[in-house]
Amino acid sequence: MAKFWFCDISDVEGMKSTAKEIEDTFGDADIVICNAAILSFTSFMEISNELLRKCLDVNIFGTINTIRAFLPKMENRNDGHIVCVCSIAGWSGETMGLSYCTSKFAVRGAMESLQMELRDRGLEGIKTTTLYPYFARTPMILENNMRPTCTWFPFMSVRSCSRRMVDSILKEKVHAFVPSYITLIPFVKNFTSLQVTRSLRNYLGVKYLASDPSLCKLRLIEMSDFFRSPPLFWWFVIVPALAINYISYANPEAALHIPLIGSIVHTIGTQFHFVTLLTNLFALAAHIGEALYALYLCHKANISFASTAKWVVQTFILGFPSLSILSRYKAKQRKTN
Known part of the structure; x- marks a missing residue:
């Protein structure tokens, strides 16, 4: 009922x-x-x-x-x-x-x-x-x-x-x-x-x-869609370098399959294992810090969410080459204003 x-x-x-x-x-x-x-x-x-x-x-x-x-x-x-x-x-x-x-x-x-x-x-x-x-x-x-x-x-x-x-x-x-x-x-x-x-x-x-x-009739917030990528040179240098650094710590034996420098990476990874741990931690901390700073610069430069996401990801991967482009853009924007 x-x-x-x-x-x-x-x-x-x-x-x-x-x-x-x-x-x-x-x-x-x-x-x-x-x-x-x-x-x-x-x-x-x-x-x-x-x-x-x-x-x-x-x-x-x-x-x-x-x-x-x-x-x-x-x-x-x-x-x-x-x-x-x-x-x-x-x-x-x-x-x-x-x-x-x-x-x-x-x-x-x-x-x-x-x-x-x-x-x-x-x-x-x-x-x-x-x-x-x-x-x-x-x-x-x-x-x-x-x-x-x-x-x-x-x-x-x-x-x-x-x-x-x-x-x-x-x-x-x-x-x-x-x-x-x-x-x-x-x-x-x-x-x-x-x-x-x-x-x-x-x-x-x-x-x-x-x-x-x-x-x-609400005021629209104007956002910049500015985004640039560093030259391909940096992608071909930094990404493999990070990968090799990680392999030397996580799996030194796999480094033997790397052409030219495989034996050197294997030796470093096996004989200086603690050093490779430190270099990986340093790289991770540095790239996280640079990505966060990129987020801060995007906020200050009034860059759109979509472009901000690209900048943060790119800077986390490449680090300084990406961050330097964004820093120059913010500095130029400051002079213009």
């Missing part, structure tokens, strides 16, 4: 009354899924105080009120499952996302706090699951004319989104991104600089199309 109740989840007493009616009808709740939310994407100064308050009341306090209405009975028997449908917007703020993103950040914090509290109180029989779905073709999205433009993270169908969420709930995951690969969004955001994050956002096309055309 299925039954539904109309209620205002932002009303504390109304939510408690509804929870009691549900428990009187069906008994204690085994699982509570907090899914109600209001979507509003409006510029920071244009959103009305009334709409902002309503979004926060429903999205934040409504979620908390729902949990608190059912939690006491779960605590009494140390059993139950609380699920909250948050959003990827709970990990990354976005243009025009004052009300929605703010509320989803708060919901994520509330669920993490609840999960930690239940564990510390010894109530680990109560499971918590927080879901972070990307955009799906739900009425809430479509009626607001919101269209994500990212080609790498496609607009999900309702069926695909719901199946993945149900799977995460059944597996009792504490945190679940839907689809799972959007975990990359908070990972990249937290471990890269602001400039790299902005560049990646432009490269992937992660932004929203609002119903009001005037709100879509």
Whole structure:
């Protein structure tokens, strides 16, 4: 038997009354899924105080009120499952996302706090699951004319989104991104600089199309696609040198198959094994350092994400010949400005 109740989840007493009616009808709740939310994407100064308050009341306090209405009975028997449908917007703020993103950040914090509290109180029989779905073709999205433009993270169908969420709930995951690969969004955001994050956002096309055309006239960040490769000479010298250096340490016997210098490399690898270890560690540390410095220069030179990735990989392989080109470009840019 299925039954539904109309209620205002932002009303504390109304939510408690509804929870009691549900428990009187069906008994204690085994699982509570907090899914109600209001979507509003409006510029920071244009959103009305009334709409902002309503979004926060429903999205934040409504979620908390729902949990608190059912939690006491779960605590009494140390059993139950609380699920909250948050959003990827709970990990990354976005243009025009004052009300929605703010509320989803708060919901994520509330669920993490609840999960930690239940564990510390010894109530680990109560499971918590927080879901972070990307955009799906739900009425809430479509009626607001919101269209994500990212080609790498496609607009999900309702069926695909719901199946993945149900799977995460059944597996009792504490945190679940839907689809799972959007975990990359908070990972990249937290471990890269602001400039790299902005560049990646432009490269992937992660932004929203609002119903009001005037709100879509956002300033585009101009990024340079500058990339150059050193002469082939350096590729033919440095790459084999690194390979020979590694072989001398990892497998000196294989060095005997190298023409001309094989016997020398074999002798060094067998008689001075510790030295080859040091040279390999030094080369690795130097190339990692140069790659990180290349990343820093790309950030300062406002180079696009795609070109930055090329510079970092190339500099990690070749080292100074690649880094010197980038350094000259940054110096020239500084003089021009």
